[in-house]
Amino acid sequence: MAEYEMTIGIECHVQLATKTKLFSPADNDARDAKPNSKTHPIDFGLPGMLPILNKEAVNLAVRAGKAMNAKIANLSRFDRKHYFYPDLPNGYQITQMYQPTILAGEIDVPTEDGTTVKVRIHHAHIEADAGKLTHYGDYSLVDLNRAGTPLIEIVSEPDMHSPTEAKAYTTELYRLMTFAGITHGDLYHGNMRFDVNLSVAPKGSKELGTRTETKNLNSFRSVEKAAEYEFKRQVALLEKGERIVQETRGWDDAKGKTTSQRSKEDAQDYRYMPDPDIPPIVLSDKQIQEIQSNLPKLPPEYRAEWGDLGVDKSVINSILANQKYAELVSAVLSSGGKKAAKRVANWISSNLTIDEATDEKKNADVADLLALCEMTEKAEITSNAASELFNELMNGATDPRRLAEDRNLLQVSDEGEIAAIVDEVLADSASQKAIDDIKAGNDKAIGFLVGQIMKKSQGKANPGMAQKLIRERL
Amino acid sequence: MANVSRDDVVKLAALSNLQLVDDEVDGLTKDIVNILQYVEQLGELDTEGVEPTYQVVDLENIMREDEVITSEVTTSDLLALAPDQAENQIKVPKVL
Numbered sequence: 001m002a003e004y005e006m007t008i009g010i011e012c013h014v015q016l017a018t019k020t021k022l023f024s025p026a027d028n029d030a031r032d033a034k035p036n037s038k039t040h041p042i043d044f045g046l047p048g049m050l051p052i053l054n055k056e057a058v059n060l061a062v063r064a065g066k067a068m069n070a071k072i073a074n075l076s077r078f079d080r081k082h083y084f085y086p087d088l089p090n091g092y093q094i095t096q097m098y099q100p101t102i103l104a105g106e107i108d109v110p111t112e113d114g115t116t117v118k119v120r121i122h123h124a125h126i127e128a129d130a131g132k133l134t135h136y137g138d139y140s141l142v143d144l145n146r147a148g149t150p151l152i153e154i155v156s157e158p159d160m161h162s163p164t165e166a167k168a169y170t171t172e173l174y175r176l177m178t179f180a181g182i183t184h185g186d187l188y189h190g191n192m193r194f195d196v197n198l199s200v201a202p203k204g205s206k207e208l209g210t211r212t213e214t215k216n217l218n219s220f221r222s223v224e225k226a227a228e229y230e231f232k233r234q235v236a237l238l239e240k241g242e243r244i245v246q247e248t249r250g251w252d253d254a255k256g257k258t259t260s261q262r263s264k265e266d267a268q269d270y271r272y273m274p275d276p277d278i279p280p281i282v283l284s285d286k287q288i289q290e291i292q293s294n295l296p297k298l299p300p301e302y303r304a305e306w307g308d309l310g311v312d313k314s315v316i317n318s319i320l321a322n323q324k325y326a327e328l329v330s331a332v333l334s335s336g337g338k339k340a341a342k343r344v345a346n347w348i349s350s351n352l353t354i355d356e357a358t359d360e361k362k363n364a365d366v367a368d369l370l371a372l373c374e375m376t377e378k379a380e381i382t383s384n385a386a387s388e389l390f391n392e393l394m395n396g397a398t399d400p401r402r403l404a405e406d407r408n409l410l411q412v413s414d415e416g417e418i419a420a421i422v423d424e425v426l427a428d429s430a431s432q433k434a435i436d437d438i439k440a441g442n443d444k445a446i447g448f449l450v451g452q453i454m455k456k457s458q459g460k461a462n463p464g465m466a467q468k469l470i471r472e473r474l
Numbered sequence: 475m476a477n478v479s480r481d482d483v484v485k486l487a488a489l490s491n492l493q494l495v496d497d498e499v500d501g502l503t504k505d506i507v508n509i510l511q512y513v514e515q516l517g518e519l520d521t522e523g524v525e526p527t528y529q530v531v532d533l534e535n536i537m538r539e540d541e542v543i544t545s546e547v548t549t550s551d552l553l554a555l556a557p558d559q560a561e562n563q564i565k566v567p568k569v570l
Contacts, residue, residue: 056540
């Protein structure tokens with residue numbers, strides 16, 4: 001294993017968040033819809049239909065290009081890719097083989113160990129999705145609700161060399177595409193699907209090995225697992241002196257294995273030709289700029305903005321799994337400053353479940369969060385109480401001071417009130433040993449006295465102030 | 475000079491989802507060779523500096539707004555065009 005190196009390139013299909021399909025005006029949201037209920041004669045490929053390009057799909061593609069730091073073509077065209085399969089009524093897919101809309105780009109991918117890997121984007125093209133097949137005993141059923149859904153296929157260069165890098169790349173791509181509003185990003189419903197191209201070669205070798213393509217992975221974790229499995233499988237074959245067959249493989253998530261599906265067609269087998277129905281897309285630099293203006297803040301910008309908050313990189317990356325939370329930290333930063341933003345970032349990271357799969361809708365009012373930060377800062381509440389109140393605010397509660405009062409969480413910081421308790425505790429004979437210890441130089445014994453004060457005040461005394469008052473008296 | 479073998483025609487037929495009997499393969503091989511030879515005459519022209527013709531109409535940016543339009547043709551109308559259907563879907567011989 002150690003003598004081999006893997007090279008990974010990834011193709012990613014992203015379903016665009018348009019209302020209608022790429023070439024037909026049928027509803028593009030088919031989640032939980034009855035089969036074939038979201039179709040138009042164009043999607044059935046009936047003779048004489050005239051497909052017309054969806055402007056919003058082009059706009060989203062152009063915006064996606066910006067998220068990938070890619071150049072946009074001033075002239076792009078559509079081509080027909082021919083193959084026969086029941087989920088493709090036309091007998092061809094409309095795609096962009098020769099002149100795609102999105103040209104070369106580049107993404108900085110943060111990995112788990114804190115380093116950054118540059119992954120170059122070869123190009124990304126706009127194309128129409130196929131329908132869905134369900135297989136039964138001796139027949140298959142065709143649902144064309146998904147047929148014609150606009151996609152962009154993002155093709156990376158082979159710049160990844162480990163399963164973790166592949167996982168990190170797909171995660172970052174997901175965040176870029178969802179933050180920029182290109183896709184709804186519902187992985188369960190296949191809004192983003194990944195094909196992993198992987199080859200293996202002896203370490204230091206200048207030539208790449210024969211690659212396989214594992215298709216249709218729909219989670220970051222399955223991308224990672226499939227890459228791990230393919231690497232081991234290919235190395236085992238090479239060790240036995242066998243050859244790798246260039247082929248398409250499928251991924252069985254339950255078994256954790258890839259299996260051969262079909263040998264890969266040559267590009268010429270698809271008999272590409274320009275699509276005569278769809279006139280070219282022509283965009284001036286000015287138009288491109290307009291379409292790309294006011295893109296929401298993307299993960300790299302958040303990382304730059306939060307760079308000097310003094311928050312751990314892992315905390316930042318966990319928050320970036322949820323755009324709402326990222327926006328919240330940013331809003332706290334701009335109205336409350338770095339210290340408050342740091343507190344909120346850490347609260348989010350340690351109190352909330354954040355991952356791409358859960359679509360958490362929790363949110364809180366920025367002013368309330370700032371009030372909570374201030375109460376914590378002034379030690380009016382303990383850090384446990386702060387966490388408790390933070391969760392309440394995120395669940396829809398408001399006015400943290402009132403909440404703290406209602407729940408009796410406010411610490412007593414009134415010097416006179418605490419001083420009375422301090423005097424009471426110091427006068428107690430049970431405290432004598434600790435007092436002697438402190439006087440003898442064992443400073444740790446002060447903890448016992450503070451503990452007693454906290455107990456007497458039912459946890460509400462400000463421990464810092466209690467300590468100060470004890471020292472003044474001894 | 476176009477060189478088309480029987481195997482080329484068989485492969486092309488498979489890609490095009492056509493089932494051919496042997497006689498048809500022989501006939502089509504001859505036909506395709508003839509067609510290619512005819513078209514290859516274009517190769518004699520000097521096309522230096524000539525833009526490729528992707529489309530015969532000079533249209534560009536023909537796009538529509540992203541608004542749902544429900545077709546007057548219903549799902550059941552569309553499904554009725556298929557040779558067979560079941561559960562609101564088109565029924566086809568099993569493919570894998």
